Amino acid sequence: MFDNLSDKLDNALHLLKGHGQITEVNVAETLKEVRRALVDADVNYKIAKTFTDTVKEKALGQNVLKTLKPGDLMVKIVKDELTELMGGDAEGLDLSGHPSIILMSGLQGSGKTTFSGKLANFLKKKKAKNPLLVAGDVYRPAAIDQLHVVGEQIDVEVFSDKEEKNPVKISERAIAHAKSNGFDVVIIDTAGRLAIDEVLMKEISSIHHTVKPNETLFVVDAMTGQDAVNTAKAFNDVLDYDGVVLTKLDGDTRGGAAISIKSVVDKPLKFIGTGEKMEALDVFHPSRMADRILGMGDVVSLVERAQEQYDEEEARKMQKKIAKNKFGFDDFLKQIQQVKKMGNMKDLMGMIPGAGKMMKNVDIDDDAFKGIEAIINSMTPEERQNPKLFNASRKRRIAKGSGTSVQEVNQLLKQFGQMSKMMKMMQGGGGKQLMQMMNQMK
Incomplete structure (x- = not known):
């Protein structure tokens, strides 16, 4: 969503983000590129021109050229005008009828x-x-x-x-x-x-x-x-x-x-x-x-989506399991299901500031968890509760049943073990231990 527009706007505004001299000519050139980016995104030409004319007027009126960070101020003006162009404030529904x-x-x-x-x-x-x-x-x-x-x-x-x-x-x-x-x-x-x-x-x-x-x-x-x-x-x-x-x-x-x-x-x-x-x-x-x-992300929406999937009772049960070192693969599977309910992965990544740009050429499949789920579903109930049971023959059986390799099974077990340790440390407030462990993993 908006990937091409985001890239083109970023390239256009980059002209004003450096340390070189900023002039009225540079501002005009930047806004010409902004207008072109909007038209390429299928915005009506007249709307795009009115938009850039307004941005230019406000930019020069606020003495952008004289500020210490003209690029940052220009981005803010573009953001404010984009917000206004799209409606300003969110509109709710009228639910006053009966029904x-x-x-x-x-x-x-x-x-x-x-x-x-x-x-x-x-x-x-x-x-x-x-x-x-x-x-x-x-x-x-x-x-x-x-x-x-x-x-x-x-x-x-x-x-x-x-x-x-x-x-x-x-x-x-x-x-x-x-x-x-x-x-x-x-x-x-x-x-x-x-x-x-x-x-x-x-x-x-x-x-x-x-x-x-x-x-x-x-x-x-x-x-x-x-x-x-x-x-x-x-x-x-x-x-x-x-x-x-x-x-x-x-x-x-x-x-x-x-x-x-x-x-x-x-x-x-x-x-x-x-x-x-x-x-x-x-x-x-x-x-x-x-x-x-x-490209600034949308942390508020990301948090809202996470809160929608948050179950207080389930969270309390999870905390008790972590404290008793009983966090198993069934619990891990529940966490995966909650993440999947939040939406498609590429959309979620776009909500994290900077992550959208880093991941723009990475194909994030909505079935990214498919292999993990298959491996966990191929385990016996006892294995899900007690990862210490895994030996070579069990790993081969699970790999065959899940359509994966023994290497992938080993990788999941390793990641699960590291995650369990981190969760245990976070639960106990062991900040120093956590930092030591993370340094060892580098």
């Missing part, structure tokens, strides 16, 4: 159905809501089936009626069902088309007029680039929706839509989809995204 009604709109293939499930999962887990999903696409039976599959994955009820062909009536019945059965949020997934047409617009307008939603969200595929922005504008002209959702931001996208969509439609970008899993949904924070684009 709250959220209406989805967008073209076919934009990811509306999957996002509806992700949003239901988000509201259920993070907002303690009891959502109801509504299958309002009457043209594609597969869409109804897909929503039921999604609902089963996240344990959320789905309201559908394959006999009824009027999406307005389906929506009204679903809301009545929600009121009678204690659902406090109704998420209506509607039909899309391959392109904007009059039938689609009339239908979504009719549903909107009848159910009077608290929130109408426009879902758009980020991989369509500037077309996503144009489609968003066309929908907004008819529907006057409340916010935008960008899906597939983890794919091969240049990021232009995320940067410029607020400027074009004057509606906030509320959520971004960052993967296929139901948990791969983030509230869009413009300032955090600006940090990531400029």
